[in-house]
Amino acid sequence: MTADSNRKRLWRASPGLSLIQAWWLPIICILAWWFLSAGSKSFYFPSLETILAVLWRDLTEGPLLSYMWISLANMAAGLVISIVLGVAFGLLIGEFGQLRDALMPMLNFLRSVPPAAIVPLVIVALGTDAAPKIFIIALTCFWPILLNTIDGVRGMTPQLRDTASAFKIPYSLYFRRVLLMAALPQIMAGIRIAVAVALVLMVIGEFFGASEGLGFYINENKQRFAMTETWAGTVLIGFLGYLLSAIFVKIEAFALSWYFQSENAND
Amino acid sequence: MIRPKLQTVKTHENGDGVASKAPPMVVRDLSKSYGSIEVISGLNMHVDPGEIICIVGPSGVGKTTLLRSLSGLMPPTSGSVSVGGKVITQPLEEIGIVFQDYRGSLMPWMRTLENVAFPLQGRGIGKAEREQRAQECLDTVGLSDAGQKYPWELSGGMQQRVAIARALAYDAHILLMDEPFGSLDAQTRLGLEDLVLDLRSRLKISVIVVTHDIDEAVYLADRVVVLAGKPASVVDNVDVDLGMNRDQIKTKSDPRFVEYRNRVLSEIMRVRD
Ligand SMILES: Nc1ncnc2c1ncn2[C@@H]1O[C@H](COP(=O)(O)OP(=O)(O)OP(=O)(O)O)[C@@H](O)[C@H]1O
Ligand SMILES: [Mg+2]
Numbered sequence: 001m002t003a004d005s006n007r008k009r010l011w012r013a014s015p016g017l018s019l020i021q022a023w024w025l026p027i028i029c030i031l032a033w034w035f036l037s038a039g040s041k042s043f044y045f046p047s048l049e050t051i052l053a054v055l056w057r058d059l060t061e062g063p064l065l066s067y068m069w070i071s072l073a074n075m076a077a078g079l080v081i082s083i084v085l086g087v088a089f090g091l092l093i094g095e096f097g098q099l100r101d102a103l104m105p106m107l108n109f110l111r112s113v114p115p116a117a118i119v120p121l122v123i124v125a126l127g128t129d130a131a132p133k134i135f136i137i138a139l140t141c142f143w144p145i146l147l148n149t150i151d152g153v154r155g156m157t158p159q160l161r162d163t164a165s166a167f168k169i170p171y172s173l174y175f176r177r178v179l180l181m182a183a184l185p186q187i188m189a190g191i192r193i194a195v196a197v198a199l200v201l202m203v204i205g206e207f208f209g210a211s212e213g214l215g216f217y218i219n220e221n222k223q224r225f226a227m228t229e230t231w232a233g234t235v236l237i238g239f240l241g242y243l244l245s246a247i248f249v250k251i252e253a254f255a256l257s258w259y260f261q262s263e264n265a266n267d
Numbered sequence: 268m269i270r271p272k273l274q275t276v277k278t279h280e281n282g283d284g285v286a287s288k289a290p291p292m293v294v295r296d297l298s299k300s301y302g303s304i305e306v307i308s309g310l311n312m313h314v315d316p317g318e319i320i321c322i323v324g325p326s327g328v329g330k331t332t333l334l335r336s337l338s339g340l341m342p343p344t345s346g347s348v349s350v351g352g353k354v355i356t357q358p359l360e361e362i363g364i365v366f367q368d369y370r371g372s373l374m375p376w377m378r379t380l381e382n383v384a385f386p387l388q389g390r391g392i393g394k395a396e397r398e399q400r401a402q403e404c405l406d407t408v409g410l411s412d413a414g415q416k417y418p419w420e421l422s423g424g425m426q427q428r429v430a431i432a433r434a435l436a437y438d439a440h441i442l443l444m445d446e447p448f449g450s451l452d453a454q455t456r457l458g459l460e461d462l463v464l465d466l467r468s469r470l471k472i473s474v475i476v477v478t479h480d481i482d483e484a485v486y487l488a489d490r491v492v493v494l495a496g497k498p499a500s501v502v503d504n505v506d507v508d509l510g511m512n513r514d515q516i517k518t519k520s521d522p523r524f525v526e527y528r529n530r531v532l533s534e535i536m537r538v539r540d
């Protein structure tokens with residue numbers, strides 16, 4: 001444990017070193033892409049330089065920036081809905097065995113329906129504005145969060161439950177300050193999955209019956225055989241994915257600092 | 268010093284004339300089965316106000332089961348536990364518990380002070396008041412400076428004292444402790460034994476301690492209750508007449524201490540054979 005904390009101190013002491021540690025692989029990939037594709041005449045594989053130039057052009061002069069905000073707003077709305085519902089139902093189902101017995105067979109059935117398969121159906125049912133896109137993201141992200149929350153509650157040490165009943169902690173307080181916190185490490189793991197899934201569904205949802213958004217941008221340019229624009233949209237989504245997961249890691253480290261530190265202390 | 272309000276609560280006298288605010292506890296014909304297996308059968312015992320009772324018995328005999336029944340966490344299969352003349356059906360505010368596994372009973376996401384104050388939040392006591400009370404109870408167990416630390420930053424003995432402080436902050440007049448010092452080193456253990464004696468004489472609470480350790484039982488107890496048998500019942504009540512002021516060295520070398528210890532030990536050995 002001391003060796004471990006020494007190593008951590010070393011990393012903290014030299015931010016340059018840890019930056020290299022985190023970024024070397026993406027940087028190498030990007031450099032390789034840049035040089036290997038330089039001067040490419042291929043219609044399907046334009047050079048990274050032209051892709052980035054087009055990306056910059058459409059971001060600053062074209063509609064891409066507003067598309068990006070529209071897509072991210074849908075994704076955020078879907079994620080928030082799935083987190084609120086997934087955590088709330090997960091805590092209830094995890095805590096109450098009877099609820100679990102009654103609901104789990106049905107939930108397992110519903111969960112096995114692949115989300116992409118219902119996209120056309122949802123669009124027919126909810127129209128072509130933001131609602132169906134948000135719905136699909138929320139529905140799909142709901143599952144990993146729900147199941148992780150249930151697992152987190154089930155994994156809580158029984159002494160905490162005993163402690164709460166021995167000290168007559170009322171349910172509202174118990175759910176907020178005991179169950180939720182005990183399940184939080186698992187919940188965060190579920191949200192991490194959900195964020196990755198949400199990004200994919202954000203794009204897929206805009207392939208059909210959309211008139212704006214990043215998925216629309218990619219799909220429309222593909223249909224016009226504007227390959228450089230299609231690539232630019234894809235690169236932008238890749239970048240957003242990287243950024244989102246980096247932000248998520250920061251949030252997780254903050255929300256779970258007690259957890260990571262106590263894990264270290266118990267080793 | 269703690270809980271000045273409580274000085275006005277009506278007090279109970281026990282045989283030794285100690286004015287205690289703890290209500291008497293009476294266990295009548297208590298039986299407990301898990302499924303078809305009866306663990307405790309027809310158990311009778313009582314705890315007078317301000318008394319320290321130690322429950323000893325071999326591993327697996329049903330000590331934790333008994334303590335959970337006394338706390339109201341688990342209903343008995345038959346028989347009753349009454350506190351102050353009322354049969355209990357759920358955990359009471361007068362009863363505080365310190366669990367066998369202190370690591371698992373403190374919340375790692377709350378600082379020490381919050382852990383101690385948390386049960387008071389459940390009673391709707393405001394933040395300032397509950398933190399003040401929690402701090403007073405941390406003072407009582409000698410952890411004045413640990414309030415802003417997390418449980419996992421404390422040693423085992425300190426964590427166990429936090430658990431005791433939490434039970435005290437809750438206003439427990441009856442303190443139930445399940446092998447509270449079992450996993451601690453000898454020195455810490457002796458210190459905490461003296462803390463329990465000290466709390467009893469200062470706060471006039473009743474304490475029920477489950478333990479494996481016969482020396483610990485005799486050192487702490489006004490009365491040792493020996494559990495044995497399958498299903499378990501009380502096989503002996505040993506009144507320990509060593510006075511209120513005990514000392515780790517003097518008391519333990521007192522010939523009467525040795526006599527009590529031998530009596531408890533032989534009782535356990537006899538039943539085991
Ligand atoms: N929830 C349960 N379900 C079924 N059997 C149980 C349960 N809890 C305890 N038992 C059984 O009841 C008996 C008494 O258990 P208990 O935990 O009360 O013993 P104990 O005296 O506290 O033991 P130890 O000294 O090891 O802590 C044991 O045989 C145990 O296997
Ligand atoms: Mg036990």
